[in-house]
Amino acid sequence: MKKFDILALGELNVDLLLNRIAGFPEVGKEIFAKDMTLTLGSSTAIFAANAATLGSAVSFVGMIGRDSFGDVVKSSLQQRGVDISNLIEVDNAATGLTAILNYDNDRANVTYPGAMSLMGVRDIKPEIIRAARHVHVSSVFLQETLHRELLEIVQLIKSCGTTLSMDVQFDPAETWEFDYARILPLVDVFMPNEQELMAITRKSTVDEAVEAILPYANVTVVKMGTRGSLLVTNAGRLPMPAMLNPNVVDAIGAGDSFDAGFISAYVSGKDLETCQWIGNLTGAINTTAAGGTGAFASKQAVQEAAEKYFGQKLAL
Numbered sequence: 169m170k171k172f173d174i175l176a177l178g179e180l181n182v183d184l185l186l187n188r189i190a191g192f193p194e195v196g197k198e199i200f201a202k203d204m205t206l207t208l209g210s211s212t213a214i215f216a217a218n219a220a221t222l223g224s225a226v227s228f229v230g231m232i233g234r235d236s237f238g239d240v241v242k243s244s245l246q247q248r249g250v251d252i253s254n255l256i257e258v259d260n261a262a263t264g265l266t267a268i269l270n271y272d273n274d275r276a277n278v279t280y281p282g283a284m285s286l287m288g289v290r291d292i293k294p295e296i297i298r299a300a301r302h303v304h305v306s307s308v309f310l311q312e313t314l315h316r317e318l319l320e321i322v323q324l325i326k327s328c329g330t331t332l333s334m335d336v337q338f339d340p341a342e343t344w345e346f347d348y349a350r351i352l353p354l355v356d357v358f359m360p361n362e363q364e365l366m367a368i369t370r371k372s373t374v375d376e377a378v379e380a381i382l383p384y385a386n387v388t389v390v391k392m393g394t395r396g397s398l399l400v401t402n403a404g405r406l407p408m409p410a411m412l413n414p415n416v417v418d419a420i421g422a423g424d425s426f427d428a429g430f431i432s433a434y435v436s437g438k439d440l441e442t443c444q445w446i447g448n449l450t451g452a453i454n455t456t457a458a459g460g461t462g463a464f465a466s467k468q469a470v471q472e473a474a475e476k477y478f479g480q481k482l483a484l
Contacts, residue, residue: 170300170301172227172301173226173301173302173432174216174227174301174302174432174435175254175300175304176213176219176227176250177304178211178230178311178314179230180230180255181210181241181263181266181281182206182240182265183207183268184265184266184267185206185207186204186270187201187205188203189202190202193269207244208240209264211335211337211423212230213228213230213244213245214421214424214425215306215335215424217245217248217249217461218421218454218460218464220250222428222432222450222464222467223432223467224431224432225251226249226250226251227251227253227296227299228245228252228255229292230284231287231291232255232257232263232264232284233261233262234257238283242255248461260286261283261285261286262280263283264279264282264284264285265280265282266278266279267279279340281312284310285313286312287314288313288316288317289324292321294324294328297325297328298330301331302331302431302434303333304333304427304431305321305325305335306424307336307337308346309337309339309340309341309344319347319351322355326354331357331435332356333356333359333431334351334357335360335424335427339367342367344367346368348369348380348385349384352381352386353386355386357386357388357430358385358386358387358389359388359389359391359430361392361393362377362392362393365388374392374398378390387440388401391426391451393422394410394412396408397426408444408445410448411449411478413452413455417455417457417462418455419454419455420454420458421459421460422451422452422454423451424454425451425460425463425464426447426451427447428450429449430444430446430450432446432484446484449474449480450470452477470482
């Protein structure tokens with residue numbers, strides 16, 4: 169028996185959201201925002217929180233500073249039912265922060281990586297990995313040391329006999345350095361969106377990108393927004409249409425919520441097509457409330473949203 173169903177391994181930061189801003193910032197000038205919110209950020213945290221809400225026993229390995237923002241991270245994860253006993257607190261770096269300037273349907277982000285950029289293979293204890301049935305790694309490009317040591321980290325995870333999923337997320341440097349020929353054979357479920365998959369393979373279409381990784385990948389599920397998802401295995405390809413919400417509140421974290429649904433189903437032993445269907449549904453449910461975790465206040469709330477907005481029963 170394992171202590172945890174899922175070990176989320178990735179970045180942690182707080183988000184400082186500024187709304188109702190009087191114009192655009194200019195060097196040498198000051199403007200006002202009329203609304204401010206400080207909240208838990210990071211794609212991996214959204215994944216972990218929502219997977220925990222869906223009923224998985226989730227722990228988190230991530231690095232934060234020993235500071236007030238780190239306290240926000242810890243309390244926010246705990247409130248969502250995520251185990252924080254494996255968080256790594258350091259004195260030599262501050263907890264990361266993303267300042268988000270919201271302008272109607274667009275935004276400008278500035279991120280200070282802080283402690284998240286320091287975590288590497290030497291910080292990840294094998295006994296923690298062995299306590300989990302599955303490890304989910306995401307946002308690899310945002311974490312400088314993890315990105316540089318990614319192959320070693322993946323090898324460590326697999327040496328502990330654990331299944332592994334990975335969502336690379338966006339590369340702020342847009343170099344997209346990802347050795348998929350060596351990494352993907354060790355990844356049980358690869359979960360990029362279509363833009364990320366084309367970027368890491370240097371291909372101009374999803375079909376070409378899928379062909380590029382096919383000799384190396386085990387299971388790949390490609391997230392394609394309003395066009396649904398594409399499940400790719402050695403047995404073939406299964407496109408699945410999206411469950412569309414005509415009244416989207418916002419789509420922040422929809423991909424992370426897809427991951428949470430898919431992997432929660434995966435660790436519970438469901439077949440891949442069912443995992444894909446649940447991922448599509450939880451990604452759609454994400455759009456019914458603000459923020460990446462707004463629609464995931466409780467498992468009951470998620471199940472009620474599935475029926476109310478999409479006429480579906482979510483059984484996990």
